[in-house]
Amino acid sequence: MLSGIGPKEHLNKMKIDVAKDLPGVGSNLQDHFMISLGFRLSNVDIQEFVSSKVVTLSNFASYLFHGSGPLTTTLDAVGYVKVMHDEKYDWPDIHFYLRSSPVKPDSKDVMKKLFNYKEEVGDDLHEAASLFNSDHVSDFSILIGLAHPHSSGSIKLRSSNYLDHPIIDPSYLSDTRDVTTLVEGIHFAKKFEGAEISKKFGIRMVLFMKHCSSQHGNATDAFYECLVRSLALTEYHPCCTANMGKDPMAVTDARLRVHGISGLRVADASIMPHLTTANTQAPCYTIGEKAAHMIKQHWGLI
Ligand SMILES: Cc1cc2nc3c(=O)[nH]c(=O)nc-3n(C[C@H](O)[C@H](O)[C@H](O)COP(=O)(O)OP(=O)(O)OC[C@H]3O[C@@H](n4cnc5c(N)ncnc54)[C@H](O)[C@@H]3O)c2cc1C
Known part of the structure; x- marks a missing residue:
């Protein structure tokens, strides 16, 4: 949000220039x-x-x-x-x-x-x-x-x-x-x-x-x-505040690219649309591994 990506009204209130109005940034916070x-x-x-x-x-x-x-x-x-x-x-x-x-x-x-x-x-x-x-x-x-x-x-x-x-x-x-x-x-x-x-x-x-x-x-x-x-x-498992998806509140697409901003991906617990049933550490490793794989694919390295 400090970089100007987030809900327009909130960024305006904070006197931050809006780079991309994404209303879902910071919402949908879930925790076990x-x-x-x-x-x-x-x-x-x-x-x-x-x-x-x-x-x-x-x-x-x-x-x-x-x-x-x-x-x-x-x-x-x-x-x-x-x-x-x-x-x-x-x-x-x-x-x-x-x-x-x-x-x-x-x-x-x-x-x-x-x-x-x-x-x-x-x-x-x-x-x-x-x-x-x-x-x-x-x-x-x-x-x-x-x-x-x-x-x-x-x-x-x-x-x-x-x-x-x-x-x-x-x-x-x-x-x-x-x-x-x-x-x-x-x-x-x-x-x-x-x-x-x-x-x-x-x-x-x-x-x-x-x-x-x-x-x-x-x-x-x-x-x-x-x-x-x-x-x-x-349980210290906060997540889901920049969730991937296609709906108006989604922040990234399925390849973790931030909607409307080129060259920026999110790869952490925030991209989960919903909390996992079990603890979050292993899913975060998976997200990181998958993100690395997709970036390599993007650059034709695999
Ligand atoms: C006390 C505690 C106990 C937990 N126990 C378990 C458990 O037993 N099992 C389990 O599965 N999960 C557990 N979790 C949850 C798990 O650790 C988290 O879900 C997981 O680490 C989240 O990964 P992440 O990549 O989203 O964020 P993080 O692991 O928090 O990684 C964020 C990284 O970004 C860095 N960073 C922050 N700001 C900046 C900045 N401005 N510039 C550059 N870098 C920055 C931070 O230093 C950090 O390295 C626990 C969490 C806590 C806090």
């Missing part, structure tokens, strides 16, 4: 958005269990010599599921991760700073840990994320000075379908309590958030919605 759900084990001490089963000499050796084994990751499982009964699409609407590290209220303090959590959220988490007479709130977590959020936001210039941070409005949960999907995702995660392995280890979901339960009771959809609105956070 997730909530972390805590679980506790009552029949086993998680720290002891992890020390004896995971932090072992053979696992260290696997990691050091082969780059494999449980020490290669903090996310132990990833899965995809469709929780909404939406006839239009048959792809998953929730992706979930299993994270084996315990969540401590202190780590929530860090998250409060990072994610701008409200004061009451941090207080409630501290209270949860003291309720369990423990230094941690949960032994492990299941992270439930929106694979295809309906909400979308925007990015705009604050001024024509490139040193000024842009105005980023992700508009998370502005479409209530996203709230409903995450609430259904919580119901899905709760089913894990009924699994054989959960019975063996006495696993139960612990969703303690006093300011939510005092208003909405426990285990109601209103309570879960309050949890979502209090705790959900970005």
Whole structure:
């Protein structure tokens, strides 16, 4: 936008000469958005269990010599599921991760700073840990994320000075379908309590958030919605603000050339018309590789 490519009205307002009026630049901002759900084990001490089963000499050796084994990751499982009964699409609407590290209220303090959590959220988490007479709130977590959020936001210039941070409005949960999907995702995660392995280890979901339960009771959809609105956070996958396509809001064509400007392509996460179901890093590699291939084709090199 600083170069004059973007929505004409906005560029005029920023006193930037318009090189090409492309209304889609900066719109359609999408991001995966997730909530972390805590679980506790009552029949086993998680720290002891992890020390004896995971932090072992053979696992260290696997990691050091082969780059494999449980020490290669903090996310132990990833899965995809469709929780909404939406006839239009048959792809998953929730992706979930299993994270084996315990969540401590202190780590929530860090998250409060990072994610701008409200004061009451941090207080409630501290209270949860003291309720369990423990230094941690949960032994492990299941992270439930929106694979295809309906909400979308925007990015705009604050001024024509490139040193000024842009105005980023992700508009998370502005479409209530996203709230409903995450609430259904919580119901899905709760089913894990009924699994054989959960019975063996006495696993139960612990969703303690006093300011939510005092208003909405426990285990109601209103309570879960309050949890979502209090705790959900970005997965750091922003994309789609210069999406390719043919419609009036499209910014590039299918060969990633910016509409109406010769010799300029975009090759990053912004060209995606929609978020991918899974994480965005690998698709970005693909976009980069494909762009390089098309540029070589253009110059007759392949
Ligand atoms: C904390 C975090 C964790 C993540 N974890 C994962 C994960 O586990 N798995 C996954 O798949 N994805 C993950 N992602 C998302 C993934 O990293 C991004 O989707 C991906 O890197 C986006 O690629 P990109 O090319 O669009 O942009 P970027 O990777 O951001 O690349 C933009 C590049 O442009 C450069 N640049 C910016 N301004 C200028 C300028 N004016 N002039 C020249 N260069 C400039 C930047 O330095 C940067 O190198 C994570 C992202 C973050 C932030």
